[in-house]
Amino acid sequence: QLSLFRFTVKRPFSTSHSSVDSKEIKKFQLLAHKWWDEEGEYAALHSMNDIRVPFIRDTLLSMSSNYNLGNPLSGIKILDVGCGGGLLSEPLGRLGASVTGIDPVEDNIRTADQHKSFDPVLAKRIQYKSSSLEEIVEESMETFDVIVASEVVEHVADLEMFIKCCSQVLKPEGSLFITTINKTQLSYVLGIVVAEKIMGIVPEGTHEWEKFVPPEELERLLESNGFSVKTVSGMLYNPLSGSWSWAESTSLNYAVHAVKSGAQAQSHATDTQQHSATAGTAG
């Protein structure tokens, strides 16, 4: 079946010898004000919340003893890497988490700050900072309970360094959530050729297929850098309905949940539990 590609926003990073690619920054400055138009360029990212938020929420709920359904993520400190305009930070904040959102593009941070400012609850729970991941490592060692890197790693120049930095700022046994795109013939045809060149779902030049990351490679890098991969699940975008769903195949988009090993470096049995949304509205 034709599983079509979903629009992803590239997060251009600032100029440094880090995991960032500078020439993409300019592209995204133009689109900085479009983040919050639910029907606009970022529509697919908005609708991705329907599966990625329940994924994060339910995984964390199942791991914690605090089962407070009114405020499921309260007390949890989350780092949203490559937060863009704050599309994922805000729902996580509404669910009770304390969120730090970082993004190298200043205009994105400005947009994100402005959008949250009208809601006093969010304004308090979310802090945004224009920065790359490397730049905050020193001051944030083992600070966060959770890191989310959604639609980021496919833009990163040095993936292993990125993962190492994640490990440094994450508390032991903290969770890392990643969503990204696989590097397959299918993702080239659908993700680049169809989505960018033919249908124009994604602005041309947004992605470089070379940077897409196969799940096997991501798993390998995670496991060899102190993480234990718990879940890998395929994701599918339906452009007709504009909605996302979980899928068997990871050949296009996929999500990963990994846990940083505890201080005693215990090994957890890797179980591939199929994710199931409890109250999801994904349709």
Next chain:
Amino acid sequence: RSAASAPPLYDVVVSGGGMVGSAMAAVLGHDIHFHDKKIALLEAGPRKEYDHMPDSYSNRVSSISPGSATLLSSCGAWDHVCSLRLKPFRRMQVWDACSEAMIVFEKDDLDDMGYIVENDVIMSALTKQLDAVADRVEVFYRSKAVGYTWPLPSHSCDISPWVQVELADGRSLQTKLLIGADGHNSMVRKEAEIKNIEHQYDQSAVVATLHLSEATDNNVAWQRFLPTGPIALLPLSDTASSLVWSTSHDHASELVAMDEESFVDSINSAFWSNINHSDFIDTAGAMFRSAISLLRPSGTAVRQLPPSVAKVDPESRAMFPLGMGHATEYVQHRLALIGDAAHRVHPLAGQGVNLGFGDVACLAHHLSAAAFNGSDLGSLKHLLKFETERQRHNVSLIAATDVLKRLYSTTLAPLVLLRTWGLQATNALPPVKVRI
């Protein structure tokens, strides 16, 4: 930012504190995913104290379906209703004044078909449940909204993204989602410029509280279609029933003005008289009935006789005009309409408030899921799901009610025959009856 001087911000504001609006606020207030949310309910009237139910029945009653009872249960209100007063009924008998055709609704299991409850009882129960969640739901009495300012859908720059609500006393509120439950003349709907398809029927409904000639089980709801409109008797207790008589404006005025004895006579005559029968129709009807009984021996039910009325409660007679209405849209960005603000029907089907409670259940379900997903409550995404579900359900019922109303407003033989056979056929066919 002007956060300090800005009007207070609520997650949800419900405009209209009638049965449907109050139920909406109460259900959200009791929803676990709304535990840390702020809800406001705006009611133009004063707070009514329902501590003591008067001995006499109120003349405004509703027929509550089992589904509505479930909704009221979910926020703890149904228990209060049961402890106050209500009348379950097991059976509905509906028949035509122009023929012998009749349809009986009955549930095969021993469950109740529905409940006749005074509106004041429902309001009392809901008010109690609102008090129980006062930390989450703020009720503003004597607070009429006089203006609404809508945000631009794609918010940008320094303009507030929330709905602004201006109250008559000069205060303002902001909200992420405004729910319009302000009745068929909804100001919310008008200010949102949502087109409303509406039609005034040339009928008014006369209501009254009646006392029966003799005590009976009184667990049947009766409705007879007269050419001027349907007359219904809804059980309140073993000795009392509520009247809802839809008829022409002139006739309604006469009924309300006439002396009590004449009024009672009119009611009994309406239920018992065969003056509208014609031999032709009676014969045709009888033939059809024999045909059915050959094919389906159990298909024609035994006709029970309605109770006869002895007295009317003084002061209990009232009338109000009838109409139908349907909003072309139920939702917009940060806005949802429920209850009569979205749709208005003729009372002949006894559905009015049940449709509203159905809206509440559906919207609460979607808002609860949205809250658990951390979504912006005013987002069209889940509001559209509510609209689609409810329009699909409501439109066919409203249209059918309208058609029935028109079909039964005539004595023309062909149409009478049509509805006679239709009614008899429907009575004989279990699948159709179940669906109704």
